[in-house]
C-alpha cells in the first residue's frame with residue numbers, strides 16, 4: 379500500500395517550550411486518521427510542520443516520498459495536499475463564493491470554462507449552489523466551512539489535512555460536515571479535540587502526549603463486542 383505521509387521521530391518546540399517529541403506517524407493511501415489532544419498541545423503546529431512551515435531539528439517527514447524540511451520542499455507535493463484551516467476566514471482567496479472556490483484552479487492555469495464547470499459541480503455536490511454569488515464574509519460559520527472545503531476539494535488533493543473542521547459549528551452542521559467527510563475517498567488527517575466526534579469517520583485515532591503519539595483503541599474495534607454468549611454490547615470506557 380503506498381504511503382501518503384511518513385513521519386519519523388520529530389519533535390517540536392515553540393518559544394523554548396517543548397510541544398511534542400518523538401512523533402512518528404504513517405498514513406497510507408486513502409487511510410483516514412484523527413489526531414486529538416487538548417488545546418495548545420501542538421496539533422496545528424504538527425500540521426504546519428508537515429507542510430514545511432517549521433524546520434525540523436531531528437527525525438524526518440516524507441510526503442508522497444518527498445522529504446520535507448522546509449516550505450521549498452513542500453512546493454513539489456503541494457498540489458497533492460489540501461489544507462482546511464481551522465478559521466475559514468483565513469482560507470478565503472476571493473470575496474465572492476464562486477470566485478473563491480475557482481481561485482486555485484485558475485491560479486494553476488485551468489481554463490475559465492472548465493474552472494466554472496468544476497466549481498458548479500463541487501458546489502452542487504456539497505449542496506451549496508445557492509451560495510455561489512454570495513459574499514464569503516456574510517456567510518454563517520457552517521456555510522463558510524463548506525465553501526472553504528469546496529475550495530480545497532476542487533484541487534483534487536490526495537491527502538487532506540483538516541484542522542478542527544467542526545469547531546464552532548452547531549451540532550446539526552457538525553453532523554452534516556462529518557457525513558460529507560466520511561464520504562471523501564482520500565487520505566485524511568483530521569485534527570480534533572473531540573474523540574467521540576471523530577470516532578465514526580476514521581480508521582485510527584492518535585493522541586498527542588508528552589512522549590509521542592499514542593494510538594487509541596477505537597469504538598469500532600473495542601467498544602462494541604460480545605462475550606460469554608451475551609449479545610453485542612458496550613462498556614463505558616475512559617482513556
Ligand SMILES: Nc1ncnc2c1ncn2[C@@H]1O[C@H](COP(=O)(O)OP(=O)(O)O)[C@@H](O)[C@H]1O
Pocket residue numbers: 392393397415416417418419420421422423424
Ligand atoms: N506563531 C506562534 N508563535 C509562537 N507560539 C505559538 C504560535 N502559534 C502557536 N503558538 C503556541 O504553540 C503552542 C501550540 O499551539 P497549537 O499548535 O496551535 O496548538 P493546538 O492546535 O493543539 O491548540 C501553544 O502554546 C501556542 O500558544
Ligand SMILES: [Mg+2]
Pocket residue numbers: 421422423464541
Ligand atoms: Mg489548533
